[in-house]
Amino acid sequence: MSIAQPVVGVLALQGDVREHLVALAECDVLARPVRRPEELAEVDGLVLPGGESTTMSRLLDTFELLEPLRARLKDGLPAYGSCAGMILLADRAIDARADQHQLCALDVVVRRNAFGRQVDSFEAVLDLAGVEDGPVHAVFIRAPWVESVGDNVEVLARVPESPIAGEAAGRIVAVRQGPVLATAFHPELTGDARVHRLFVETVRAA
Numbered sequence: 001m002s003i004a005q006p007v008v009g010v011l012a013l014q015g016d017v018r019e020h021l022v023a024l025a026e027c028d029v030l031a032r033p034v035r036r037p038e039e040l041a042e043v044d045g046l047v048l049p050g051g052e053s054t055t056m057s058r059l060l061d062t063f064e065l066l067e068p069l070r071a072r073l074k075d076g077l078p079a080y081g082s083c084a085g086m087i088l089l090a091d092r093a094i095d096a097r098a099d100q101h102q103l104c105a106l107d108v109v110v111r112r113n114a115f116g117r118q119v120d121s122f123e124a125v126l127d128l129a130g131v132e133d134g135p136v137h138a139v140f141i142r143a144p145w146v147e148s149v150g151d152n153v154e155v156l157a158r159v160p161e162s163p164i165a166g167e168a169a170g171r172i173v174a175v176r177q178g179p180v181l182a183t184a185f186h187p188e189l190t191g192d193a194r195v196h197r198l199f200v201e202t203v204r205a206a
Helices: 017-025 053-062 066-074 084-089 163-168 194-205
Strands: 007-011 030-034 045-048 079-082 090-094 106-111 121-126 136-141 145-149 154-158 172-177 180-183
Touching: 007 017, 007 194, 017 030, 017 194, 045 084, 045 194, 053 066, 053 084, 079 084, 079 194, 084 090, 084 106, 084 180, 106 172, 106 180, 121 163, 154 180, 180 194
Parallel strands: 007 030, 007 045, 045 079, 079 180, 090 106
Antiparallel strands: 106 145, 121 136, 145 172, 154 172, 172 180
16 A cells, blocks of 8 residues: 555545545545445545444444454554544444444543433634644544543544533543554534544554
């Protein structure tokens, strides 16, 4: 595969697939939807989009992608998950259905629909480690947050302390562990490709 222009897939079973493909197209990569195991085998990195984690979990099984994806992640496939993607990449998800599959690529515990218990959507300006040119405008839609992280997990961003943040203030909303990145918010919806560029840097380094 080309080092100059890596192939980055977007899991295309449900969720914000088109928006991620558009953002990746700005990052000098070949962006492709992934729906089948043979398509997964051809990518240098994979984005797991926002959507509905329970549905995506079930479809991973239906499309026979669950075990191939787990295997590739274990072998070091760079991955980025936004919102529902973060939930799936986590070791454990609080408030998830008992039959939801976890990919166990991040040593974190996330709380599913954490923001949804307060308001369906929430916006904040975040200082995101690794991203240059100022803070990131983050949009959370019935989003998770990270309850706890393992020793090898780097915390990239927390919700700032503010009166409107309520219970979300100080919560972890972006993490990285090796080649795996995850955010509770949706950079694909804001037209800011800096988070995707950060992920593409990881893909190139791998």
